[in-house]
Every structure is written in C-alpha cells, then in structure tokens.
Amino acid sequence: xxxxxxxxxxxxxxxxxxxxxxxxxxxxxxxxxxxxxxxxxxxxxxxxxxxxxxxxxxxxxxxxxxxxxxxxxxxxxxxxxxxxxxxxxxxxxxx
Amino acid sequence: xxxxxxxxxxxxxxxxxxxxxxxxxxxxxxxxxxxxxxxxxxxxxxxxxxxxxxxxxxxxxxxxxxxxxxxxxxxxxxxxxxxxxxxxxxxxxxxxxxxxxxxxxxxxxxxxxxxxxxxxxxxxxxxxxxxxxxxxxxxxxxxxxxxxxxxxxxxxxxxxxxxxxxxxxxxxxxxxxxxxxxxxxxxxxxxxxxxxxxxxxxxxxxxxxxxxxxxxxxxxxxxxxxxxxxxxxxxxxxxxxxxxxxxxxxxxxxxxxxxxxxxxxxxxxxxxxxxxxxxxxxxxxxxxxxxxxxxxxxxxxxxxxxxxxxxxxxxxxxxxxxxxxxxxxxxxxxxxxxxxxxxxxxxxxxxxxxxxxxxxxxxxxxxxxxxxxxxxxxxxxxxxxxxxxxxxxxxxxxxxxxxxxxxxxxxxxxxxxxxxxxxxxxxxxxxxxxxxxxxxxxxxxxxxxxxxxxxxxxxxxxxxxxxxxxxxxxxxxxxxxxxxx
Numbered sequence: 001x002x003x004x005x006x007x008x009x010x011x012x013x014x015x016x017x018x019x020x021x022x023x024x025x026x027x028x029x030x031x032x033x034x035x036x037x038x039x040x041x042x043x044x045x046x047x048x049x050x051x052x053x054x055x056x057x058x059x060x061x062x063x064x065x066x067x068x069x070x071x072x073x074x075x076x077x078x079x080x081x082x083x084x085x086x087x088x089x090x091x092x093x094x095x
Numbered sequence: 096x097x098x099x100x101x102x103x104x105x106x107x108x109x110x111x112x113x114x115x116x117x118x119x120x121x122x123x124x125x126x127x128x129x130x131x132x133x134x135x136x137x138x139x140x141x142x143x144x145x146x147x148x149x150x151x152x153x154x155x156x157x158x159x160x161x162x163x164x165x166x167x168x169x170x171x172x173x174x175x176x177x178x179x180x181x182x183x184x185x186x187x188x189x190x191x192x193x194x195x196x197x198x199x200x201x202x203x204x205x206x207x208x209x210x211x212x213x214x215x216x217x218x219x220x221x222x223x224x225x226x227x228x229x230x231x232x233x234x235x236x237x238x239x240x241x242x243x244x245x246x247x248x249x250x251x252x253x254x255x256x257x258x259x260x261x262x263x264x265x266x267x268x269x270x271x272x273x274x275x276x277x278x279x280x281x282x283x284x285x286x287x288x289x290x291x292x293x294x295x296x297x298x299x300x301x302x303x304x305x306x307x308x309x310x311x312x313x314x315x316x317x318x319x320x321x322x323x324x325x326x327x328x329x330x331x332x333x334x335x336x337x338x339x340x341x342x343x344x345x346x347x348x349x350x351x352x353x354x355x356x357x358x359x360x361x362x363x364x365x366x367x368x369x370x371x372x373x374x375x376x377x378x379x380x381x382x383x384x385x386x387x388x389x390x391x392x393x394x395x396x397x398x399x400x401x402x403x404x405x406x407x408x409x410x411x412x413x414x415x416x417x418x419x420x421x422x423x424x425x426x427x428x429x430x431x432x433x434x435x436x437x438x439x440x441x442x443x444x445x446x447x448x449x450x451x452x453x454x455x456x457x458x459x460x461x462x463x464x465x466x467x468x469x470x471x472x473x474x475x476x477x478x479x480x481x482x483x484x485x486x487x488x489x490x491x492x493x494x495x496x497x498x499x500x501x502x503x504x505x506x507x508x509x510x511x512x513x514x515x516x517x518x519x520x521x522x523x524x525x526x527x528x529x530x531x532x533x534x535x536x537x538x539x540x541x542x543x544x545x546x547x548x549x550x551x552x553x554x555x556x557x558x559x560x561x562x563x564x565x566x567x568x569x570x571x572x573x574x575x576x577x578x579x580x
Contacts, residue, residue, distance in 0.1 A: 008452070013152055014325045015410060015455040016417065016435040016441045017448050027449070030510055034453050037511050041469050044476070051471035052302060052478060054331060055527025056551070057286050060478035061330055081424035 003032050096121050098579055099255040101166055101304050101314040104260055108165045109156055115155065115165030119148035119209050121169045126211060126258045129578075132239070135252040137230045138180055139212040142172035147209045154207055163321055164207030169262040171250050172213040174200050174305070175221060175294040180535070183296045184218040184228040187416050187423045187442035198326045199263060199305050206321045211259055213247030218444045219413065220270055221300045222246050223516040226507050227446045235278060235361055236575040237541050241500035242273030244516075250308050252279040254576050259317050261309035265295060268401050269496070269520025272532035275308055276495035276544020277571060279534045281561065282308040286552050288333035290398025291326035299333070299408035302401075302524040312533060312561035312569050318342035319554065336553060343555045344562040349383030351560065352488040358394040358495030359519055367538025371493045375535035375545045379492075379560070387488050391480040393502040394471050398514055401443045403457050403470035409447075416442065423434060429552025450509065472576060478526040485550045490560060495532040495544030497513075519546060529554050533561045534570040542573075 009040040010026055012019045019027055073086060096118055107113050121139050129289045130136045144167065151165035175181045175193035177200075182188045196204065203210070218227040225233040225248030235243040235258040242278035243252040247264035255264055264271045266284035275282030289307040291503065297303060307318030323337045357378060360369060380386050418424035418438030425441050428434030439450065457466035484491060495514055506513040523530040528548055535545035545564075549557040565571050 011452050011459070012457050014459060015451050016414075016432070016439055017443070017451060018440040020440075021258040027452070030449055031452060031456070033450070033509075033511050034402060034514075035456070037514065038399045038403050038453075038457075038466065038470075041396065041473055042465070043404065043470070044396060044473055046469060046472035046476070049472040049475050051468055052475040053471060055478065056287070056333060058331060058333065063327070072194060076420070079190075079192055079194065079421045081418060081421075086266075090419055091430050091434055093431050 003028050003035065099260070100311050101260045101309055101317050102311070104166055104198040105162055105317070110325060111162070115151040115209060118165065119144050119167050119211070122211055122259055129256055130258060132234060133234045133256055133490050134231055134256060135215055135233050135249045135256065136212045137182065137215045137249065140179055140210060143179070144211050148200060151209060152214050152334070156455055161206040163316060163361060164319040165209060166211045166261070167211050167259055169204060169211050169250060169259040170200060171216055171247055171251050171262065171264050173296045174263060174264055175296070176200050176210070176213065179213065181213070181296070183220070183231070184216040184227045184230065185443065185447070187227065190424065191422050193294070195294065198291035198324065199295065199322055201322050202324055208321070214247070214253055214262055217246035218297065219409070220246040220265060220448050221409070221446050221450055223269065223273055223513055224506065224527040225443055226503065227247065229444060230271055231567050232503060236499045237279060238500055238579060241502055241541065242277070244500065247308065248274045251280055251282070254278070254280045254308050254310060255575060257312050257574065261307060261314055263305060263322065264308045265303060266524065266530070267298050267405060268524050269517040271306050271528055272307060272495050272520050272544065272546060273516060276499040277542065279542030279570070280308055280310050281315050281531070281533045281571060282306065282555065283319060283531040283554065284529060285319065286521070286529045288331055289323050289529070289552065291324060291329045291332050291553070293326055293328040297412040300412060302405060302410060304524070307314060310509045311342065312558050312565055313344055314506045314560045316344060316562070319361050338555050340555050340558050346559050347547040348379055348382065348560055348563050351382050351490065352387055353379060353386040354387050354389035354484050354488030354491040356389050356391045356394065356484070356491060356493055358391050363497050363518070364494060365498040365538060367541050368494050368498065370539060371536025371543040372545055375390055375564065376492060376496065379564060382563060382567065387510060389484045389488060389491070391484060393473070393476045393480050394522060397477055397525055398518055398526060400470040400473040400477065401467045401517070401521040402453070404474065406450040406454035407457045407467050408454070410451045410458060413451055420443070430439035430542055441545050446510070449501070474525045477522050477533065481526050481528060491555065493546050493549040495546040496520070499538045499541035499543065523548050527551070529555050529557060531561060533564065534573070535568070536570055
C-alpha cells in the first residue's frame with residue numbers, strides 16, 4: 001500500500017502534528033508498512049460478529065450528581081505553561 | 096539485603112533484623128552506584144524515601160503494620176506521583192509534576208511501602224525495546240548491548256539488577272510480560288479492570304492494565320494484593336473482591352489442565368526458547384499437571400487488530416497534549432494552531448507521532464468501519480478462541496516472546512519487526528485476560544520467559560502454578576553477572 005503525500009498532509013492537520021518536508025518520504029514509507037500489516041484484517045469474514053469494546057461487556061456506571069472533588073485550580077494552574085488571573089493563556093485567537 | 100525476596104524482606108522487617116531506613120538506604124546506594132550503567136531509574140526520590148522509611152519503622156515498631164510496610168519499590172514513570180515528575184518517558188511531560196497520586200501509588204502509600212523513585216520506559220509506553228524513551232535506552236543487565244524489552248523495560252531491568260525488590264509496570268500489548276521475559280524476572284498483567292487505571296497516563300484505554308514485577312511469583316502475589324482494588328474513579332474498573340493471592344500459592348498442580356496452543360510454537364519461534372518452554376511444561380507435567388494441545392485459530396490476527404485499536408485509542412488519548420494546560424509548549428507560537436502542532440511535533444518522539452498518525456488514519460471519515468470497526472470484530476473472534484479453549488483447560492501456556500533480548504537498533508528501523516515482538520502477548524490484552532511471564536531457562540545466555548494465560552480473574556491460580564514451578568526450579572534465582580554480590 002502506498003500512502004500519498006496529500007493524504008499524509010491531511011492526517012498531519014487532523015492530528016495537529018507538523019511534519020517536516022525532509023521527513024515526508026520516511027513517514028510515508030513507515031505508515032505504509034504498518035498499513036500493509038493491518039490490512040490483513042480485510043480478508044477476515046466478520047459478518048454478524050459483534051464489535052467488542054469491553055471484555056466483560058461492562059457498561060458505563062452512573063453516580064449521583066453530587067460534587068465530590070474540591071476546587072484545585074491553583075494546583076492545576078501551577079503547572080501550566082502560562083496563566084493569568086486564573087485563566088489558561090494561549091496565543092491570540094481573534095485578530 | 097538486595098538478594099532477599101520481598102517475602103524475606105517482610106520477615107526481616109517485622110522481626111527487626113533490619114530497619115526500613117537501613118534497607119532503603121541500601122537500595123538507594125545501589126541505585127546510585129549501579130544505575131548509571133543501566134539507566135533503569137530516571138528519578139530518585141531519596142529524601143522522600145528515607146522519610147517514608149522512618150515512618151514505616153515507627154509503624155513496624157508499633158506492630159500490626161500492613162505486609163508491605165517498609166518495603167522499598169519503584170514506580171513506572173507512567174503512574175502519577177504527587178509532587179514528583181511523571182514524564183511517561185516523553186519530552187512532552189518532562190516538566191510535568193502531577194498535583195495528585197494515581198490510585199495504585201496511593202494504595203502502596205497507604206500500605207507503607209517506600210518509593211525509591213521512578214523507572215524509565217518507552218515513550219507513552221509505545222515500544223518493545225525501551226529505545227523510544229526521551230531519557231535514552233535502558234540496558235539489559237544480562238547483556239548490556241541488548242534491549243531490556245519494553246515498554247516497562249526500566250522496571251524490569253531495575254528488578255533484574257536488584258536496584259529494588261519489586262516495581263510497578265503496565266501492559267497494553269505485552270509491556271509487562273515481554274520485558275519480564277527478556278530480563279529474567281516475573282511479572283503479571285491482571286485481568287482488565289482488576290487494577291485501577293486512575294492516574295496512570297492513558298495509552299490505549301481498552302487495553303491498558305497495571306501490574307507488578309518482582310523476581311518471584313510469591314512477590315508478585317504480595318504486590319498484587321496491594322495494587323488491585325476497586326476504584327470508583329476508574330469507570331472500567333470491576334467491582335469484585337480482591338482475594339489474598341498469597342493464600343493459595345501452596346496448592347498442588349496435580350490434575351491441572353494446561354492448554355498448549357499449537358499456534359504459539361510455529362514458525363518464527365527461536366529454537367532455544369522452544370526448548371526451554373517445553374522443558375518447563377514437562378516439569379509441570381511431572382508435578383501432575385496434564386498438557387492438552389489446543390488451537391487458537393485467530394492468533395495470527397491479533398497483531399494486526401492490535402495495531403489498529405491501540406493507535407486509534409492512543410490518537411484520541413494523546414490529543415490532550417496540546418501545550419495549553421500542562422506539559423511542553425513550543426517557543427514563540429505564532430497562533431493557536433501553530434502552538435498545537437509545533438508543541439506536539441517537538442514534544443512527541445517519532446514512534447509516538449507515527450502511532451498518532453496511524454490511529455488518526457484508522458479513525459478518519461471513510462475508514463472508521465474498515466479499520467476500527469473491523470478490528471473490534473476481530474477482537475471478538477480472538478476472545479471467542481480463548482472462551483472455547485477455557486471450556487476444556489484451566490490455564491494456557493507458551494513462550495512469552497519469539498526470541499531472546501535483541502541488540503540495540505536491531506529492530507528500530509522496521510516498525511513491523513518490532514511489533515511482531517508482541518505476537519504471543521497482544522491477544523490477552525485484546526481479550527482482557529490476565530497474562531504472566533516467569534523465567535524458565537536461558538537461550539543464547541539470555542533469559543527465556545514462560546507465559547501463563549489465565550481465565551478472567553484467575554490470577555490466584557496463575558500465581559499458584561508459577562509459585563509451584565519456582566519451588567521446583569531455580570531459574571528465578573539466577574542473577575546477571577556482578578549483580579548478586
């Protein structure tokens with residue numbers, strides 16, 4: 001399987017990963033070899049087989065809608081790259 | 096003291112033969128002098144460890160201390176430790192100091208165990224050789240030019256080098272069992288849902304499971320007693336009583352039916368490994384167990400299914416690392432998108448980026464059903480193979496990995512060759528079953544692992560059989576050169 005440059009660019013955008021021009025062919029080659037491996041699945045007959053997500057078929061537990069955690073904003077923001085007045089700062093979004 | 100097992104250390108501590116402070120200082124000294132050669136430990140918490148040891152000594156003096164009180168351990172650097180860097184082997188989290196403890200860390204703290212530090216690992220647990228760590232590779236104590244396996248290679252090497260008597264680890268596709276095999280120690284990946292994943296950095300949430308590593312099955316049982324717990328904070332944790340895993344270690348294996356899958360002894364298995372594993376099976380047979388040939392016909396599909404599901408879940412889990420709230424942020428971002436993409440491409444290593452891209456591909460519009468949906472169906476087929484097998488056998492055994500520890504760089508240029516390291520281990524993660532590896536011989540002067548796969552929540556039986564095997568053999572007592580003295 002060969003994966004086109006255009007497709008890699010689209011994936012990189014979706015995944016928010018910047019790919020350097022010089023590494024495109026390497027990335028393409030490696031992704032193609034992994035996709036060749038996983039393409040073995042296409043030959044399997046899975047008609048009527050239920051998809052499995054949790055081994056014990058467990059479903060999401062529900063709990064009472066009560067506050068159980070205390071506010072720890074300061075502790076969380078102490079490890080943030082940039083904060084101001086209790087807010088997380090990112091580069092300007094709107095010009 | 097470093098040659099004693101955890102069971103022996105507990106006796107020594109409780110009978111006041113030595114104090115926890117003495118023991119802790121001894122292991123800290125060993126880490127100081129030996130770790131530079133292995134790079135197994137990436138953070139040493141000497142001050143906290145000595146303080147915890149002094150507190151443990153007070154509890155021990157008062158009597159009624161929990162079993163692990165005063166016992167030094169190491170945590171894989173994937174478990175969040177309050178106030179202590181938790182890097183997950185990545186530049187992305189090189190500056191991350193969690194404001195809370197993982198449930199597993201909390202369990203050990205409550206029991207009075209002493210944390211010596213954090214162990215090296217493949218970046219975000221993605222790897223089978225420990226070569227993808229931002230902090231450099233870990234060296235195998237048995238052969239310094241070879242990998243220790245991964246992703247829990249730091250924990251495995253540290254236990255093998257006797258830098259700690261036990262360590263925590265995690266297993267998404269073999270990350271406890273494969274390094275345990277390559278480093279000649281014991282390790283168990285419990286049933287999915289047995290150990291809380293809260294505070295354990297997520298890789299592939301439907302496959303990840305924490306478990307212990309130590310030199311013996313008995314020590315793994317002691318550690319699992321503390322590590323396993325029901326946790327409200329992990330929505331996939333199963334509410335089921337945790338038995339005392341040490342209580343059943345002494346049972347006989349007489350009459351036990353051991354399934355031997357023919358697919359695990361086919362092409363690609365190293366001859367020396369096969370010989371050692373067959374000898375281990377013969378030993379259990381001589382103790383009264385019965386060997387039954389079985390078939391797991393969909394085994395060959397487990398690696399392809401895994402390399403859809405794991406990267407797909409990883410691509411979703413790792414989207415949280417974007418430079419906004421914690422972790423690495425690139426310098427001088429020109430706008431928000433630039434901050435996201437440069438923080439991620441500078442903060443993640445190549446293998447992690449590759450898996451995110453694969454996962455994104457498998458989940459993207461038009462491909463979801465063909466890849467992720469299909470893989471989840473194949474996963475069901477793999478589970479059905481095991482269900483059928485467990486109708487007629489109690490346990491399944493075979494090799495943990497196809498070959499002994501390989502040289503650095505041998506597989507790092509070929510992702511598919513590296514992925515095939517996990518050929519015998521990923522199926523249990525896909526099915527959610529417990530799996531274990533114990534040392535059972537040597538091939539090419541390197542350790543060989545025997546894999547034991549159990550039915551759901553049958554960890555006690557796996558540990559029992561492993562313990563009986565270790566009572567009759569001494570592979571688990573072998574130490575790499577220069578380590579035991």
